[in-house]
Amino acid sequence: MNYIKKNNILFLLFFVVFSSLHAQQIDTSPVKIPMLLSGNFGELRNNHFHSGIDIKIQGKIGLPLYSFDDGYISRIFVSPSGYGNALYIIHPETGYTTVYGHMDKFFDEAAKYVEDYQYSNETFRADLYLKENEIPIKKGQYIGNGGNSGSSGGPHLHFEIRDTKTEEPINPIPFLETYLADNRSPQIREIMVVPINEEGIVNGSITKKTFPLVTNKKNSGKTIDKEIIAWGKIGIAVKAYDYMDQVTNIFGPYIIKLLVDEENVFESKMDRFSFDETRYLNSFIDYSSWRRKSEFFMKSFIDPGNKLRIYRNPINNGIINIDEERDYKLTYILSDYFGNETKFSFIVKGQKSDIYYPEKPNTMKMSYDKNNKYVLDNVELYIPKGNLYTDIDFKYGIKNNMEFLSPVYTLHDYNEDPLHDYCPLKIRVEEKSMKDISKYFIARITSNNRKIYCKSEYKNGWFETKIRDFGDYTVASDFVPPVINPLKPEQWGTSGKISCKISDKDSGIKDYWAEIDGKFYLLEYDAKNSLLSTRLNNKRIQKGQKHSFHLIVTDNCGNEAEYKTTFIW
16 A cells, blocks of 8 residues: 555656646747747858747737746847847846847837837937846746737747857757647758869769759659769759648758768758858858759858858768769768658769869959959959858959949859958049049949949048958949838828838938927838838827928938928827
């Protein structure tokens, strides 16, 4: 009898501890609905790795959000782009910081803190760092509502966990795995073979080749229906996606391994990275495929200038030397965090071949491990060491265009190779050729002749800026003010909402300022929709009378647009 009692007590203790742990785990969820993701950690984005997970909020704005753990608000961020409205909460007991991005609104204490700053400084943007425990937070406490602010592509919560000391983002899925269902394996769509350093060839060509996977009619599996023949040094890249239960979204694989004749030559694992590293994504992928076709091929070889820390003991940086006339068996193993795995093997046939790379006119060699510069009489580009991931054949040229103040200078190819950080660019222009120096700027000219504004300064006969993309550059001008398009101003009084669309064709919107009845009034700016809006508040203006509204919008060249009206509210 004592044995039975003892076991019952042990079982009861186990049940209480398990229930407590389970309840504690439930409390960590930032949402109180079934957790479904639309984006995972380390997923490939434009110029960066995704630093958190995107949690669905049922496709609508306003879902309540809750704190992951005890702590205090360390930062409140408000911007028309990027994370939009975001809260940062430090959790001292664990050493983590959580970030909640694209929120619609903050809870009352945080909202008042931000609003007081915005009205005191007459600005919408805010990046506020708070003192320790200035606004304390409890685990599971309501912190605001989910939304679609900033650069969000639809209502969701961008949720991050960071190491507080290093500020490095960490994969949140291990902390939240009990809320997620995933029984689906990654899928490989296509293989790419890349000749390396002018020392390789594939299927008789010195250019990279892609090989889509097709269904094998014999066993319903996947195969490559075209023979891969190579000689010399090659790299392999893969286009693949991961999937999760109950959603149709595509995600990035967690672990990628490449084996050659059963030897593991490459492995990447996406657990954490630093924001200083995130732009190395452009070296992790085949950059030109992304720029030209919006396709992400993940490289299983490492450029010499790539300093990402996600790689695990690669052999020869993943570069394969095909130097024997035989079949090489290559195997990809892709897996997600939950252990779902996909294997795919294919053959690269070694066949001896002459490798000939022709001369490239109007190019100059630039080395990834040296300072590089391109200098002519009227243009100077400096590329400090560390900004190239591998050696390149820098393409250059000059085109005259009467639309611009200077010739258009080709500074390599926007679609071909990336730059890691900003590089100084100078273009010479005589001051006497300009009507008003403030209206001129260096611009990158896109393939469809669109001007991309670069913040510029005129000094000693030169326009100076810093660029982070190769491409065609010139000195352009903007004498045209922005456009203000009020939305249904006749209904502002009855709806209690003011809305205006704003735009600028050339240099882009820099700032705006609005007042009602002669006093600053805060308008929220949604940059992705070019929308200024606000809800009228009887704490700020008196209700039941006629009001004057005044809006000024300024572009990056100082041109101003102005709109005035009256309404009754």
